[in-house]
Amino acid sequence: MNPNNYLILAGILFTIGAFGVVVRRNAIIVFMSVEMMLNAANLAFATAARTTGTLDGQVAAFFVMVVAAAEVVVGLAIIVTIFRTRRSASIDEANLLKY
Amino acid sequence: MTAALIGLPLFGATVLLLGGRRTNAWGHYFAVAMSASSFFVGVATFMSMLGRSAEDRTIETHLFDWIAVGSFQVPFGLQIDQLSIAFVLLITGVGTLIHIYSIGYMAHDENRRKFFAYLNLFVAAMLLLVLANNYFLLYVGWEGVGLASYLLISFWQHKPSAAVAGKKAFVVNRVGDVGLSLAVMLMFVTFGTVTFSGVSAAAGNGDATSLKLIGFALLLAACGKSAQFPLQSWLLDAMEGPTPVSALIHAATMVTAGVYLIVRAHAIFDLSETARTAVVVIGAITLLLGAFIGTAKDDIKKGLAGSTMSQIGYMILAAGLGPVGYVFAIFHLLTHGMFKAGLFLGAGSVMHGVNDDVNMRHYGALRGAMKITYVTFGLGFLAIIGIPPFAGFWSKDEIIKVAFEQNTLVGLCTLVGAGVTAFYMTRMMTMTFFGEARWEKDVHPHESPSTMTIPMIILAVGSAFGGLLLLFVGDIEAWLEPVTGFATSTEAGGMAWLMPTTLLVIAAGVAYAWNTYGRRPVPVVAPAEVSLLTRAARNDAYGDAINEAIFMRPGLHLTRALVWFDTKGIDGFIGGFAALIGGLSARGRKLQNGYARSYALTMLGGAALIAFVLYLVRL
Numbered sequence: 113m114n115p116n117n118y119l120i121l122a123g124i125l126f127t128i129g130a131f132g133v134v135v136r137r138n139a140i141i142v143f144m145s146v147e148m149m150l151n152a153a154n155l156a157f158a159t160a161a162r163t164t165g166t167l168d169g170q171v172a173a174f175f176v177m178v179v180a181a182a183e184v185v186v187g188l189a190i191i192v193t194i195f196r197t198r199r200s201a202s203i204d205e206a207n208l209l210k211y
Numbered sequence: 212m213t214a215a216l217i218g219l220p221l222f223g224a225t226v227l228l229l230g231g232r233r234t235n236a237w238g239h240y241f242a243v244a245m246s247a248s249s250f251f252v253g254v255a256t257f258m259s260m261l262g263r264s265a266e267d268r269t270i271e272t273h274l275f276d277w278i279a280v281g282s283f284q285v286p287f288g289l290q291i292d293q294l295s296i297a298f299v300l301l302i303t304g305v306g307t308l309i310h311i312y313s314i315g316y317m318a319h320d321e322n323r324r325k326f327f328a329y330l331n332l333f334v335a336a337m338l339l340l341v342l343a344n345n346y347f348l349l350y351v352g353w354e355g356v357g358l359a360s361y362l363l364i365s366f367w368q369h370k371p372s373a374a375v376a377g378k379k380a381f382v383v384n385r386v387g388d389v390g391l392s393l394a395v396m397l398m399f400v401t402f403g404t405v406t407f408s409g410v411s412a413a414a415g416n417g418d419a420t421s422l423k424l425i426g427f428a429l430l431l432a433a434c435g436k437s438a439q440f441p442l443q444s445w446l447l448d449a450m451e452g453p454t455p456v457s458a459l460i461h462a463a464t465m466v467t468a469g470v471y472l473i474v475r476a477h478a479i480f481d482l483s484e485t486a487r488t489a490v491v492v493i494g495a496i497t498l499l500l501g502a503f504i505g506t507a508k509d510d511i512k513k514g515l516a517g518s519t520m521s522q523i524g525y526m527i528l529a530a531g532l533g534p535v536g537y538v539f540a541i542f543h544l545l546t547h548g549m550f551k552a553g554l555f556l557g558a559g560s561v562m563h564g565v566n567d568d569v570n571m572r573h574y575g576a577l578r579g580a581m582k583i584t585y586v587t588f589g590l591g592f593l594a595i596i597g598i599p600p601f602a603g604f605w606s607k608d609e610i611i612k613v614a615f616e617q618n619t620l621v622g623l624c625t626l627v628g629a630g631v632t633a634f635y636m637t638r639m640m641t642m643t644f645f646g647e648a649r650w651e652k653d654v655h656p657h658e659s660p661s662t663m664t665i666p667m668i669i670l671a672v673g674s675a676f677g678g679l680l681l682l683f684v685g686d687i688e689a690w691l692e693p694v695t696g697f698a699t700s701t702e703a704g705g706m707a708w709l710m711p712t713t714l715l716v717i718a719a720g721v722a723y724a725w726n727t728y729g730r731r732p733v734p735v736v737a738p739a740e741v742s743l744l745t746r747a748a749r750n751d752a753y754g755d756a757i758n759e760a761i762f763m764r765p766g767l768h769l770t771r772a773l774v775w776f777d778t779k780g781i782d783g784f785i786g787g788f789a790a791l792i793g794g795l796s797a798r799g800r801k802l803q804n805g806y807a808r809s810y811a812l813t814m815l816g817g818a819a820l821i822a823f824v825l826y827l828v829r830l
Contacts, residue, residue, distance in 0.1 A: 133811050142808075203807045210805030 118159040125152035139191045139201045143184075150180045212256060213272045213289040213342060216299060219249040221335035227328035235324050239317075242327035243310045246334055250303035257296050265693050268293060271344060278347070282403060290344035290407065294694040297541060297687075298341040298464075298471060301548045305463045306334045308666035312556055313455040315662035316563065326366060326453065333359035337464055341471060345406040346395045349472075353391060353436065356465045357384045363460060364452040376448035383445040387435010391472075394428035397421060407475060414478035425479050426486025430493065433469025437523045440497045444754040446520055447504070450512040454559030457512055462519045462555050463548040470526040470544050474537045477695055481533065490531030495624040498524025500752055502631035506638070507748030509737055510569045511558045514639050515551070518595065521628060522547050528625065529610045532617050537695035538688050539613060542681060543606035549677045550594035550602055553670030557588035560663055561643060564656040571642040572735050573651050578644040580656035583664045585644050587671035592640050594674035596633040596717055602678030611713055612706055626716055633720030641729045649735050 125148055132145030154173040161169030195201050223245030227238045234241065260268045269292040277287040291299070310330060317323045336355025343349040365377025398405050401421040402413040414422070433439065438446035449461045460466070473480060473490060480487050501520030508514040522543070529540035562569060564581055578585040594601040597608060607629060615622030650656065658664065681687045737749075747753060 130815055134808055134815065137808075206807070207805030211800045211803045 115159050115163045119156060122152045122155040122159065125149075125155065137202045137204050139194070139203045139206075142203060143187055143191065146187075147180065147184075150176055212252065213270060213291055214274060215252050216249050216256070216303070217289075217335050217338045217342060219245045219252070220331040220338070223331035224328045224335060227324055227331065232324075238324035239310075239314050239327045242331045243307065243314065245331055246303060246307045246310045249334065249338070250300075250307050253296070253299040253303045256291060257300060260291070260293070260296060265689075268693070283399065285345060285347045285405060287348060288344040288406075289342045291342060292694050293690050294471075294474065294541065295341050297545060297691070299338060301545055302334060302337050302341070302464050305548055305552050305670070306330070306337075306459055308669055309455045309459040309463075309552065309556070312458075312559070312663050312666040313453075315660045316455055316559055317453065318660075320453075322366070326363075329359055329362045329366070330455075330459070333363065333460060333465070337468075340468055344408070346391075346398060346410070346476075347405045349475075350391055350395060353432075353468065354388065356460070356468065357381065357388070357436075360384075360449070360460050360465055363456040364449045366452055366456065370451070372448075373451040376445075376451040380445040380449050383442050384435050387432045387442055390428045390431025390433075390435065394425050394432060394476075397425045397428060401425065410476070411478040414482055417479075417482070419483070422479055422483040423485050425476075426483045427489060429472055429476050429479065430486065430490055433472050433490075433527065434493060435469075436472075437466050437469030437527065438497075438520050439469065439493050439524065439527055440500055441754075443497060443500065443520055444751065444758055447513050447516050447751050450510070450516050454512065454555060454562060457516070458552045458555030458559070461516065463552040466519060466523055467526065467544045467548065470523065470530055470540055473527065473530040474540060474695060477530075477534070477537055480531070481696075487531050487533055491528050491618075491621055492531075494524045494526070494528025494531055495621055496524070497521070498528060498628045499624060499631070500524075502628050502635065504748050504751055505635040506631060507745050508635075509571050511561065511571050511574075511639060511643065512555070512569055514571070514635060515554055515558060518554075518632065518635065519551060521632065522551065522595070525607065525610050525625065525628065528621065529613065532613055532621075534696045535613050535616070536610070538691050539606060539609040541691060541695070542687050543603075543610055545681060545687075546594065546602035546606045546674075546678050549670055549673035550591045553587060553667060553674050554591040554595065556663070556667045556670060557584050557591060560584040560659040560667060561588075563659050563663070565650065565654050568651065568654070571639065572733060572737060573649055573654075574643045575646045575650070575733065576644070576648040577656055581658050583658055583667065587664075587667040588644070589640065590671040591674045592636050594678070596636050596721065597629060597713070598717070599714075600679055602674050602676070602681075605678035605682050608710060608713060612709055615706060615709060626713060629713055630716040630720040633717040634724045637721045637724035638728050641725060642733055645729055646733055649733065 129145045129147075129149035129152060132148065133142050136142055136145065154176050157169040157173040157176070159169075161167060161173075191201060194206050198205060200206075223242050227234050227242060230238070256270075260270075269290060272289040272291075274287045274289065276284070278285040310327070313323075313326065313330065317326050320326065333356060336352050336359055338352075340349055340352025340356060343352060361377050361381045364380050365374045368374045368377070395405055398410055401417045402410055404410060404413065417425075431442075434442045446461060446466065450457055452461070480490065498521045501517045501522075501524055503517075505514050505517030505521060508517060526540045526543050526547070529536035529543065561574065561577060561581065561584060564577070564584070565574065568574075590601065594603040597604040599605075607625075611622060611625045611629065614625045741749075750756070
């Protein structure tokens with residue numbers, strides 16, 4: 113099958129994810145969108161590995177998965193904590209850290 | 212032995228300064244004891260010198276190697292020779308008398324202990340100056356006496372005028388000190404050594420230009436310390452200090468250090484005609500200028516200060532005349548030390564009797580109320596104007612004679628100076644002790660206590676017989692010959708007309724002053740309608756105005772311009788740049804608005820931009 117299709121799919125997923133990060137206010141949704149962008153990148157890595165016949169892309173994809181798992185733990189903990197104190201998961205309201 | 216001379220007064224100063232108030236009760240006696248014991252050590256040294264032949268009278272004491280850097284070797288060494296011992300006896304002798312006098316004079320001053328500590332410090336520094344065996348160590352003493360002079364002039368620092376006068380003396384002296392440090396450096400460069408003996412031995416090898424420059428630098432140093440033209444302005448203001456200080460430091464000893472320096476460095480001046488001429492010119496100008504200022508002063512101490520300048524002018528002039536003059540410069544220095552100290556102490560006694568008033572127009576007819584002061588001041592007066600057989604006659608007459616032998620014009624200057632001296636001293640004498648009483652209200656003149664009168668009597672005896680003793684019993688010419696060299700005058704026995712002429716000029720000065728101030732009443736308020744010359748003399752010949760116009764104001768404008776350039780130019784650039792960065796940052800930090808989504812958009816935009824650029828480049 114033509115590897116370009118996979119790359120196009122990865123591009124579409126990435127665009128949806130980026131769009132979600134920029135326009136959605138709910139922190140959980142934004143978080144999911146970030147995951148989607150990461151997985152789009154993983155798909156691109158895997159495709160590249162398949163195309164070139166080397167393992168480098170797959171290794172990179174594994175790394176991304178490990179980092180994403182760690183990031184989920186920290187990120188969800190922050191979101192839960194913010195929700196507990198502010199009774200809201202909107203990231204626009206959590207704007208105290210500014211000039 | 213030699214070190215003890217300096218060590219004793221230094222010890223006294225240390226104890227009194229570190230001991231603080233605990234030493235208040237006995238501090239002044241302790242200081243007198245230290246000064247007196249230093250004098251006795253000096254006398255003992257002098258006696259032992261008398262017992263030896265002229266060649267080995269010099270005692271060298273090497274204490275330790277002070278500076279040893281490559282070829283620059285400065286020993287901390289002391290040297291007593293015929294010249295030093297004369298100074299040692301003058302400093303410690305007159306110094307001790309003035310210490311004793313100060314017990315009475317400063318009796319009611321709450322800082323008397325500090326005063327005595329400074330006096331001891333001065334004596335120690337002055338002894339170091341005359342006992343050093345190299346120019347570098349002499350410089351230490353030179354600065355030490357400058358410090359003591361500064362501390363004592365501004366001793367009553369609660370008076371702004373005294374504080375300013377001390378500062379002025381310090382600053383003007385720094386100008387002279389630059390000369391001395393230049394001279395020491397030039398000596399090292401030219402001769403490779405700074406010891407007296409080394410420089411004297413090597414002077415013949417120096418080239419004419421170096422010798423001339425060293426001579427000029429030494430002359431500048433002498434001008435600063437000895438209040439010679441053009442650095443004379445500080446001495447008149449220095450009279451703000453207590454009177455014993457004026458007597459000891461600003462009449463008898465410290466201000467004569469310049470003469471000592473020139474005589475000590477005679478090897479340089481012997482070889483440089485130009486430098487010698489400069490010395491003579493400076494001496495002649497100052498002797499006339501000082502006498503001129505002395506004629507118009509109503510302040511008794513300032514009148515005496517003008518006189519001191521003038522008499523030191525005589526000494527400097529004599530020192531500039533070369534080998535024939537050195538002996539008489541020192542001779543006049545010694546007699547002047549005695550009679551001028553006596554005159555100052557007399558002035559202090561008069562001030563003590565009339566509630567510290569210094570204006571001679573408020574004196575008059577004090578001879579009845581203050582008999583001892585009158586007699587002692589009178590003997591000093593006879594000595595300074597040069598009436599035989601009093602001390603000043605012998606020394607001044609010799610200087611006038613030598614001056615005429617060398618150059619008629621210089622001789623005329625000294626002769627005119629003698630006449631003017633007679634005039635202003637007679638004026639001072641008449642206004643103070645004769646005429647009608649012009650005392651202020653509540654003034655009851657009385658004689659001073661015996662602690663003050665006894666030193667005055669001793670100095671008066673010195674003023675009367677000191678010249679005779681030094682010349683005939685002490686034979687000062689033969690005594691100093693190994694140090695200074697002595698060339699007998701070319702036409703011995705000639706100039707027979709000179710002494711009567713001198714006496715005639717002196718008599719004319721006395722007569723004119725008596726006619727003006729003795730036979731007519733003296734106005735209590737100084738007349739305002741006076742000639743231009745009188746006005747100039749009252750204003751110290753505009754010395755301060757000239758200094759202000761030439762040095763002070765341009766200096767002030769220069770510093771102001773530099774400050775302006777610093778604040779506007781340098782600070783303006785640095786400050787403006789910082790303000791620019793600060794302003795930009797204040798605007799830039801608004802970008803951090805706290806909305807995570809806007810950061811995300813910025814990042815996305817940036818990443819897209821980079822991707823786009825990479826895409827373009829790869830095409």
